[in-house]
Amino acid sequence: MDLLLVSDVDATGDGPRLARELGVEVSSRGVDAVLERPDVGIVFDATSAGAHGRHTGRLRAAGKVAIDLTPGATGPPVVPLVNLEERVGEDDLNLITCPAQVAVPIVHAITRLGPAHYAEVVSTFASSSVGPATRAHIDEFTSVTARGLETPGGARHGKSIVILSPAEPPVAMRCVIHVVPEGEAEPSAVDGAVHAAVAGMQRLVPGYQLRSEPVHEEKDTPWGRRRTVTVSLDVVGRGDGLGRCGNLDVAAVAARVVGDAVAQRVMRAPQVTA
Amino acid sequence: MPVVVTDSSLRDGSHALHHHMTVEMVRQVAKALDEAGVPVIEVGHGDGLDGSSIQTGPSSVPEMDLISEASRVCTRARLAVMVLPGIGTRPHIGEAAARGARILRVAVLCTEVDLAGQYLEQARELGLEAVGFMMLTHIREPAFLAEQARWLEAHGADSVYLADSAGAMLPDDVRARVAAVKDAVGIGVGFHAHNNFGSAIGNCLAALEAGADRLDGSLRGLGAGAGNAATELIALVLERLGINPGLDLFRLMDAAEFVMAPFMPFQPIPDRESITLGHAGIYSTFLLHAKHAAERHGLDPRDIVIELGRRQALVGQEDWAHDIAAELAKARAAHDGGDR
Numbered sequence: 001m002d003l004l005l006v007s008d009v010d011a012t013g014d015g016p017r018l019a020r021e022l023g024v025e026v027s028s029r030g031v032d033a034v035l036e037r038p039d040v041g042i043v044f045d046a047t048s049a050g051a052h053g054r055h056t057g058r059l060r061a062a063g064k065v066a067i068d069l070t071p072g073a074t075g076p077p078v079v080p081l082v083n084l085e086e087r088v089g090e091d092d093l094n095l096i097t098c099p100a101q102v103a104v105p106i107v108h109a110i111t112r113l114g115p116a117h118y119a120e121v122v123s124t125f126a127s128s129s130v131g132p133a134t135r136a137h138i139d140e141f142t143s144v145t146a147r148g149l150e151t152p153g154g155a156r157h158g159k160s161i162v163i164l165s166p167a168e169p170p171v172a173m174r175c176v177i178h179v180v181p182e183g184e185a186e187p188s189a190v191d192g193a194v195h196a197a198v199a200g201m202q203r204l205v206p207g208y209q210l211r212s213e214p215v216h217e218e219k220d221t222p223w224g225r226r227r228t229v230t231v232s233l234d235v236v237g238r239g240d241g242l243g244r245c246g247n248l249d250v251a252a253v254a255a256r257v258v259g260d261a262v263a264q265r266v267m268r269a270p271q272v273t274a
Numbered sequence: 275m276p277v278v279v280t281d282s283s284l285r286d287g288s289h290a291l292h293h294h295m296t297v298e299m300v301r302q303v304a305k306a307l308d309e310a311g312v313p314v315i316e317v318g319h320g321d322g323l324d325g326s327s328i329q330t331g332p333s334s335v336p337e338m339d340l341i342s343e344a345s346r347v348c349t350r351a352r353l354a355v356m357v358l359p360g361i362g363t364r365p366h367i368g369e370a371a372a373r374g375a376r377i378l379r380v381a382v383l384c385t386e387v388d389l390a391g392q393y394l395e396q397a398r399e400l401g402l403e404a405v406g407f408m409m410l411t412h413i414r415e416p417a418f419l420a421e422q423a424r425w426l427e428a429h430g431a432d433s434v435y436l437a438d439s440a441g442a443m444l445p446d447d448v449r450a451r452v453a454a455v456k457d458a459v460g461i462g463v464g465f466h467a468h469n470n471f472g473s474a475i476g477n478c479l480a481a482l483e484a485g486a487d488r489l490d491g492s493l494r495g496l497g498a499g500a501g502n503a504a505t506e507l508i509a510l511v512l513e514r515l516g517i518n519p520g521l522d523l524f525r526l527m528d529a530a531e532f533v534m535a536p537f538m539p540f541q542p543i544p545d546r547e548s549i550t551l552g553h554a555g556i557y558s559t560f561l562l563h564a565k566h567a568a569e570r571h572g573l574d575p576r577d578i579v580i581e582l583g584r585r586q587a588l589v590g591q592e593d594w595a596h597d598i599a600a601e602l603a604k605a606r607a608a609h610d611g612g613d614r
Contacts, residue, residue, distance in 0.1 A: 122329045124591060127385060135388045138359045159327060162360035166385035166413075167586035176593050178328040211597070222332045230328075232593070 499558025
């Protein structure tokens with residue numbers, strides 16, 4: 001992939017400024033500028049849930065693959081370690097949300113061992129790391145995260161709790177994941193699967209780490225007193241422009257991995273000339 | 275304008291009951307409040323719509339059943355529900371409205387009011403009265419809160435509340451904040467007290483003096499932490515000030531004594547833990563978690579609470595209590611080991 005264009009509706013912000021410094025072309029005409037460029041094949045849409053809904057049809061008609069970083073969820077949900085291969089042919093890939101990118105690999109690792117009634121993720125972010133587009137669409141952000149725990153996470157029912165912390169200095173991202181398995185989940189098998197998922201994520205996002213060993217205990221759940229698995233994760237950002245709270249690192253890395261996969265597929269495909 | 279009293283026994287009280295509210299309790303309490311002339315009754319999980327979770331505790335009865343029951347027994351009172359952006363979502367609000375909710379209280383940390391936008395808009399679409407409910411208002415200065423209140427007003431709030439969620443304020447703190455907000459907006463201004471310093475009623479008085487025209491209470495103060503301002507005492511205060519908006523004092527006292535008290539597992543009071551919670555400025559919902567974590571590790575819960583305050587635990591980070599307990603226990607074991 002080559003970065004050809006950064007298009008915003010306001011080209012005076014930090015993002016466009018950084019792009020200019022890196023010698024990348026910048027536009028202030030939003031999606032229109034993207035649609036005018038036949039050489040652009042992959043579009044990373046980091047606008048807002050509402051705006052992405054307006055962009056999808058136009059991008060598809062122009063033959064561009066959209067990688068959606070908003071909780072607009074117009075396309076299928078994609079989590080690189082879980083279902084990228086089966087979704088890479090689609091033209092509108094939804095990266096769900098950052099808490100989903102953090103939690104789904106863990107939930108999926110557990111539900112592969114046996115079905116689960118429920119998965120819940122409680123994610124805490126630094127207030128300063130959550131921009132106005134997410135804030136204006138907190139409803140989609142919350143519900144799309146919960147749906148991600150179901151598909152592709154594999155839980156029958158998902159729930160998401162999102163907490164913004166104004167604490168200073170900014171907190172690192174924190175995710176607590178509770179899973180209620182339907183059967184008797186073998187703790188050692190669950191721990192092995194969780195560690196494998198964490199190792200996989202760490203290769204992509206070095207700041208992704210288990211806070212402690214998974215906890216297996218009986219808890220009050222919506223299905224009564226049941227055995228639960230609780231996994232606590234910290235995601236620390238590299239601090240290279242995206243801050244110390246790791247949510248943006250996770251989103252950016254997921255986007256890059258999906259973009260690379262799409263690009264490889266496009267390059268492998270037979271060239272069609274009109 | 276008469277003071278509007280909202281009773282949140284059946285919402286904030288959910289925390290103290292560890293979310294084991296029953297339909298029978300809602301029936302009896304809502305009916306008694308309605309008969310006593312309380313104009314607004316809030317019902318639901320302590321964390322608002324869809325608040326039932328493993329993290330803070332699942333409801334033992336579906337919240338919509340509770341809302342329907344309250345709606346069925348109320349003849350005059352209007353029902354309120356709370357939504358915390360990041361927890362409840364729009365379908366739950368739609369369902370609550372269909373079940374009879376007439377007021378939506380959108381509860382946001384006072385530093386994050388712009389999360390309320392979508393829900394204030396939905397309230398308008400559904401014809402619900404919209405309350406912008408700012409939590410943990412002790413963590414910011416009056417001028418900052420005034421600015422946030424203006425944002426809420428501009429985005430459709432019919433009234434704005436200041437909640438002393440951690441019970442961390444004394445009357446002067448409340449007076450300054452309410453006065454600044456009252457100056458800044460043209461809509462109603464409310465105050466929601468917690469009693470961690472034993473000053474819930476005094477704080478309500480300060481809020482009234484500073485121009486508040488809405489107060490929250492709960493019967494016998496049933497609520498998180500040291501509880502709320504007792505609704506029966508708020509009624510008494512309004513009566514003494516000559517501004518009782520029509521609350522029946524004796525009926526409210528009877529409701530507290532004979533209807534609510536039998537449902538209460540304990541009487542919330544400013545005990546050593548909740549005084550410490552207020553002092554550390556920590557949200558009252560951390561109390562039961564700090565106590566459990568302390569029991570499990572043989573610690574003093576106050577040490578956990580003070581550490582939570584130091585780490586600026588705000589809302590929804592109840593699991594930190596367990597992490598901190600484990601760390602403190604480990605540190606203590608290392609220290610004891612070192613002594614030997």
